[in-house]
Structure formats: C-alpha cells, structure tokens
Amino acid sequence: MENLNQRLAALTLLRKELHKNPEVSGKEVQTAKRITSFLENYPPDELITQLGTTGILAIYNGKTAGKTVLFRCELDALPIQEINTFEHRSLTNGVSHKCGHDGHMAILCGLAMELHYNRPETGTVILLFQPAEEDGSGAAAVYNDPQFSCKPDFAFALHNIPGYKKHQIVVKNNTFSCAVNSLIIKLKGITAHAGEPHKGTNPALALAKITTAFDQFIQDDISNKDYCLITPIYSKMGKKAYGVSADAAQIHFTVRTNSNAQMKHIESKLEQLAQSIAAKFDLKCKTSWTQSFQANENHLEAVQQILKAAEFHDFEILEKESPFSWGEDFGLFTQQFPGAMFGLGSGITTPALHNPDYDFPDEIIATGLQTFLQISKQITNAH
Template sequence: MTPQDLERLIALRHDLHAAPEISGAEHATAQRIEDELRDLGADQILTGLGGTGLAAVFDGRAPGQTIGIRCELDALPIPEETNLSYASQVPGKGHLCGHDGHMVMVLGVAAALSRQRPETGRVVLIFQPAEETGEGAIAYRAAPEFGEIAPDIVLSLHNLPGLALGHVSLPRSAANCASRGARIRLTGRTSHAAAPQDGLSPATALAALMGQLSALGSGGQLDENYALTTVTHAELGEKTFGVSPGFAELWVTLRTVTDTRMDTLVDAVSHHVAVCAEAQGLTYHITYHDVFEACTNASNAVALLETACNAESVPITMTDTPQAFSEDFGQFGKSAQSAMFWLGAGEDQPQLHNPDYDFPDALISTGTGIFLRAIHTLIG
C-alpha cells in the first residue's frame, strides 16, 4: 500500500464514520463504495445484492480459483459519544463496531488490484449489508447475481478490542457462536386492579420464566456444551395502577457454540414456555429474531491466512476458542471454504458497540496487507 493510498483511505474512513447508516438502509454508503470501485477500474461491479450490497470483480490473467474478501456496510442504532472531528453527524447512529474500517481495508485491496491484477482466477470483493441483524449474508447469497461470482474460498476479519494492536487471533475451527433472540408473548385477560381475580394476569408466569429460562444457559467454557440465555427485556401490562395486566412479553437472547446445541436450547425454551403458560391458563406465542448460525472456519482457509500473516510478519496466535459474539459471515461457508480472523484493536480500546468506540486507523494497512498476501499466495 502506498502512502497516498493510506492517506486517501483514512480520509474515506472518516467520511464513512461521520455518515453511518444502519442495517438495510446503507444506500449512501453503498453509493460511495460503488463510486470508489468505479474509479479503481473494477472489471465488474454488481449492485443491489441482498438489498444494498455490492460486489467488485478483478479478473486475473488466466483461469483459476475465485477468492472472495468480505466486509460489512452497516452501522449501529447507538448514539456516538466521542469528541472526534469526524464523529457521527446522524443522531442516534454510529459506526461503533468498526465496519467503516473494514470497508476501507477492502478498498485498499481494490486499489492494489487496480495496479496489478492477479496471475490467475479472480478476486471478488464483497460489501455486505445488514450484518448486525443477521439478515445480510443470507440475503446477499440468495441474490441471483451471487451465483455468477460465488467464490471458492472467502476470507473476512473483525477488529477486536482487548487484543494487542495489530496482532491476529485465528480460530482453527469454531469462530463465532450461534445466537438468536426469543420473543415470548403471554396473553391472559385484563381486569380492574380492585378485582384481579376476575382477570387472568401473566405476572406469575413472567416472573417464573425469567428465572427458568435464565437457568437453561449459564455460560461457562466455550465448547460444544456451551449455552447462555440472557434476559434482555420484560414488559407486563400497561403503565397504570387501575388495571390488572392481561399481557406480558419477555425477550431472551440464546447463545451456543454449535447449531446442534442451539436446536436443543430452542426446544428447551419452547417446553418451559408451554408448561408455564398452560399451567396459568395463558396463551403464548414465540418468535425468533436476529438469527445467527454458528461460524466455523475451514482448515485450508485457515492455513492460507496463517501463511499470509507469517509472510507479513504480523504476530499471530492460533486458537481453539470461538468468540462469544455472533457473525453472519458463517453463511458464506455454506458454498465456499471460509475463514474469519480477529485483528487486535488495542488492549485499552473501548469495547465494540460502546458509545466511545472508534476504529484504529493504524489497522488499515495491516488488514489490507494480510488480504493481499492471501490473494497472491492463492492465485498469484
């Protein structure tokens, strides 16, 4: 990467940071990325994949494998609390996960490829929407155009506060937990607060389920038996003193290392809700949201990244422990060999999704360099 490239990418990162767009609404972000890719002379640009997603293709000089490099477009519905000159200008929204940095690293790859195409095969740069909701990768892969450019191997990264700046943590297999949000609605019958016996309050069932569902998963070691259930929201009736409540709603996040363990956890949740609701004479309804399947790295993609990090002299630690948070990147592993790695954002860096988080610009050249080295190792 040239100094001019880096200066331009930092400026672009700051522009993107100041204008965050949340999942499914990344229209201006996608247009800005498309403009950059056209200026860089991509051989093919596809738009509208999975909503606002894009793909840029850089063809090699001869036939060969297709390697994909993936990043995310979306920001978060969280107000930013920093004094940065480029802080979010959109109230209530912020790039507080570092996707602005991920985008410019992949654009750094595009800049290098614009000057030197690969020897064989092709590179597909994947700019994916709606990662934060778990909907983006599914929709992106479902787009008819994706079949035309589907990679044989696909790589991605996420910056990681708490890990030394510029260091890499690379999972050998399990990379991210599966998770989903269970939204449970209990319905009874309202009554006057002076005559609660004439109604059917879900208060007792709600209280019981908060304890029962929390007990289903207490976390612990991140292995195949890991399960964590977290109550995130509870609501009972109306905000009034005159009405005995007739409805309640409980939100619980379920988290496991494997999809198989998630299936058994979902069954357990359904069982407890059914038994508790029926014992109280209530009706119930459960829906699931923000569904993320487990993300598992493929061995040959891991080996490619390990080789790239070593060649770039990037400190690397191989690990058998996944991250507890979730990622929809695992969807790309259904049709390709895939791997994700963690790039340290600094041991004292505010945590992801914190209001004072900001992506470190020092990581741009490191991430771009790892991706480029992997590309040249695989296809020249």
C-alpha cells in the same frame, strides 16, 4: 500508480469520510454510493450494486481460469450517539460507526486498488460490501439475491478486536464466534378487576417462572461444547391502569451457543418449556425468533491460509482456544463455502466495540490489507 503511502493516505481519508456519514442497517444508500464512487477509480471487471438492498460486489478476474476467493466487509453503522469530539466524528445524530465497519470497508477498498493494478495470475477475486450485518439480516439478503451467483472456493472476513494488541492476527479453527438468536415470547390471558384477579388470567407469575426456568440451560463456560448463555433483554406487561389485572405480557431473550447444532437443540427446548409453563397458567403463548446469527465455523484449510499469510508478513499470531461470544452473520457464508473469519487486534486500550467513544485505529488498515492481499495471492497464484 500511487505508492503504498499514498494509497494508505487515501484509504484513511475514505475511512474518516465514512465515519462522518454513518447509516444503520438496511439504510446504507449513501455509504454504498461512496464505495461505488471509490471503486469506479479502480474499476473491476464487473461491478454489481443494490445487492440484498445496498450491497456491492466488485469482481476482478485473473489472466486465466482458476480458483475464486471472496473477501467480505460490512456497510452498516449502529444506532449509538458518538461522544468523540475529533474532526471526523459522526455528523448523524444517534448513529455512528462503533463496530469499525468504516475501517473494514477501507481495507477492502485498499484490496480493490491493488487488484486494479495487479490482476490475479489465475482465478477470480470477489469483494463483497455487505449491508445489514448488525441486525443479522444482510448475509442472507445477499446470499438469496439472484445477482449473487458466485460460488467461491474460499470466503474470508476479518473483524477488528479491541483488547488485543494492534496488528495481532487472532485465529481459531472451528467456531470463531458464537451462534446468536433472539427469542420473543408473548403471553395472553384474560383481564379482570384488580380487586378480583382470580376471575382473569394474569401472566405475571408465568413471566417470572419462564425467566427462572431458563436458567437450567445456562452453561457459562464458553470452551464447553454445551455452552449456552441466555440473557433477558426486555419485558413488558399490562398497562398503567391500576384497577385492571393485566392480561398480556412479553419477554425477550438473547441466546448464545458455540455451535449451530447446539443452537437448534436449545431453540427447541426453550420453545417447549415456554409453552408448557404458559399452559399451566392457562395462558396462550406465541414464540418467535429474530436477529439470527449463525456461528462462524471456520474451515481448517482457510485458517491455514490466514496463518500462512500472517507468517509471510511476520505479524504476531494469537491462536485462540475458545470462541468469541458475539455473533457475526458471516457465519452464513462459512456454512455455504469453505472459509474463515479472523480477528485483527485494534489495541489493548482501544474502547470496546459498541462503546460511544470507540474509533477504528487507522494504523491497522495496512495490516488487514496486507493479510487479505497475501491470502488472495496464495489462492489465485497456486499451481
């Protein structure tokens, strides 16, 4: 059995190997193979692969029946070119681990090492290595896979957060991270000669009207229950044919709210408004939604487990007053099971997530591992 320093050294090497070989959402084949190979050295009672495409479940059973707790991390990287020059920099052009999922995987692999040598007293601990978090499709793919038959009493996840002190545990009851959904609006009119635009229906004015009309729903105070941020992301209209008045256009927005209920309300309002404006300009309008992330609505009892574990290790705790504005598809699991996500501070001066020079700080692997392990003990050893 390795001592703690030996385990952390092995986890750091694994983390750097994962960092060097990133794969984007839904393509994490080699990443999954690396994780599976690592887990085979610390065999669980049951190992399920190809879950929701490339996902993995490692199940460690206790000595007797009891509660089940699930811990989840992410497999995927981002389509971002790394600019770092260190030895473990990405070997894949245009793809890199810029959200720290390599570190999250290392933390969960550390938990596997511990569970292999020390099974829970009671109950079951499940480790989920989830694909495709970045595009919002992975959690649903896992949950809807027939292989995912477990019903945990609790589900937990963490995310490293630059701009917060290293090793700091960041918690919040209720909404931890926002609901995020992306709206695509497609407008269709009729072409005409550019010298006689009145003989067709050009979508330009409708496109502008929709963009400005959406401003009425924006409430940028994230602590407000009616918080709503609508950001134009992409637009396209017509072709570079200067004698032709355009007949088609599309525009994409991301929408953020701090509750799933508010998101449903806003979705309906935006669709109705887009259709209404299009009709006034005699245009056909199609709306669709993509890359949907449910809000992480943390459960109080799960948050209390995180606080108890952090206090046990005397880790600094920050109880946040307002949610994070980014989305994270672990929110689907907190809709289905009691659970919570918490933040793990990755350094005040650490580059922001998704920045091309970001790199997960290896020294916080131990903090995440110790927190998860203590939560596991609290739940599976409870009498």
